Amino acid sequence: MATATLHHALGSLSIHTSHSNSKYETRMSNFSAKMVYKGVAVDLALVSRGNHRFGSRKLGAIHASTSNSSVIDPVQLPSNGTSSEPRKKSNESALILIRHGESLWNEKNLFTGCVDVPLTQKGVEEAIEAGKRISNIPIDMIYTSVLIRAQMTAMLAMTQHRRKKVPIILHNESEQAQQWSQIYSEETNKQSIPVVTAWQLNERMYGELQGLNKQETADRFGHEKVHEWRRSYDIPPPNGESLEMCAERAVAYFREQIEPQLLTGKNVMIAAHGNSLRSIIMYLDKLTSQEVISLELSTGIPMLYIFKEGKFIRRGSPIGPSEAGVYAYTKRLAQYRQKLDDMIQ
Numbered sequence: 001m002a003t004a005t006l007h008h009a010l011g012s013l014s015i016h017t018s019h020s021n022s023k024y025e026t027r028m029s030n031f032s033a034k035m036v037y038k039g040v041a042v043d044l045a046l047v048s049r050g051n052h053r054f055g056s057r058k059l060g061a062i063h064a065s066t067s068n069s070s071v072i073d074p075v076q077l078p079s080n081g082t083s084s085e086p087r088k089k090s091n092e093s094a095l096i097l098i099r100h101g102e103s104l105w106n107e108k109n110l111f112t113g114c115v116d117v118p119l120t121q122k123g124v125e126e127a128i129e130a131g132k133r134i135s136n137i138p139i140d141m142i143y144t145s146v147l148i149r150a151q152m153t154a155m156l157a158m159t160q161h162r163r164k165k166v167p168i169i170l171h172n173e174s175e176q177a178q179q180w181s182q183i184y185s186e187e188t189n190k191q192s193i194p195v196v197t198a199w200q201l202n203e204r205m206y207g208e209l210q211g212l213n214k215q216e217t218a219d220r221f222g223h224e225k226v227h228e229w230r231r232s233y234d235i236p237p238p239n240g241e242s243l244e245m246c247a248e249r250a251v252a253y254f255r256e257q258i259e260p261q262l263l264t265g266k267n268v269m270i271a272a273h274g275n276s277l278r279s280i281i282m283y284l285d286k287l288t289s290q291e292v293i294s295l296e297l298s299t300g301i302p303m304l305y306i307f308k309e310g311k312f313i314r315r316g317s318p319i320g321p322s323e324a325g326v327y328a329y330t331k332r333l334a335q336y337r338q339k340l341d342d343m344i345q
């Protein structure tokens with residue numbers, strides 16, 4: 001009976017509270033609403049309130065590097081209610097994708113591409129709001145592009161995370177950079193989240209459009225042609241990258257560097273750009289080159305995927321702690337959130 005009530009409550013709460021201001025997000029949040037309606041009620045009903053203890057983790061090397069643990073941090077849930085046995089390695093992990101908040105050139109409606117411009121005040125606020133929406137989701141590693149608007153978004157979002165770990169940008173660009181950025185405290189290292197910056201996650205290079213006004217460019221070359229440059233899969237802008245060319249680096253990086261982390265149960269956030277993320281979502285959702293044309297990503301809206309048994313499951317855009325309702329939890333995420341609640345009380 002309770003589950004039926006919960007089903008009903010979740011169904012109405014998640015549908016009316018989930019944010020979506022783009023075709024994709026609408027589809028995702030409706031999708032996640034169904035997921036929430038079908039899946040989360042079962043998950044939440046299963047969340048136990050057994051005795052839990054703070055886990056101890058084998059540490060990685062003493063510099064902000066990825067931790068060896070694939071368990072949910074900060075608490076290690078006993079596998080079968082007892083605290084003695086080591087917890088089974090999880091075959092599930094969370095993946096959060098977030099396009100950077102509004103940038104100064106988004107505000108001016110200029111083609112940006114790989115030009116390195118910062119966020120606007122609105123973009124800062126979007127990043128902070130996004131942080132509220134993911135504040136209960138475990139994050140063990142963060143990947144960003146090398147562009148400041150993506151890095152600012154990741155760092156600002158993490159100021160809202162309830163686990164209060166410190167994101168630390170790794171500096172491996174030289175032997176000296178690695179030496180000089182080492183951390184000499186295991187305890188401090190445990191309280192940090194490694195941030196890996198990668199040019200492969202940069203926005204598509206927009207070639208000779210970079211710096212041009214989008215409206216003026218459409219007036220000059222025609223809306224059709226500019227839409228083709230902006231949204232088609234294999235037609236590049238003049239001396240720039242097509243989405244396909246962007247995918248060749250972004251998706252390759254995702255599969256070679258990020259997917260292996262998810263496979264070990266690490267929870268990952270990627271803060272990147274409209275097109276580099278479109279290419280990754282095309283891979284995750286197995287979109288065709290036709291379907292990806294209508295894929296639009298808003299600035300600063302986090303999207304949650306669950307990686308389980310080698311598959312990526314869209315769970316929609318999480319809603320913030322202040323909004324009524326829950327986002328598309330799995331049992332593991334529900335347990336993590338419960339542990340944060342227990343920790344903070």
Ligand SMILES: O=C(O)[C@H](O)COP(=O)(O)O
Pocket residue numbers: 110111112113114203206230273274275
């Ligand atoms: O590079 C840019 O101008 C934006 O980040 C994305 O632009 P688009 O929406 O034209 O792809």
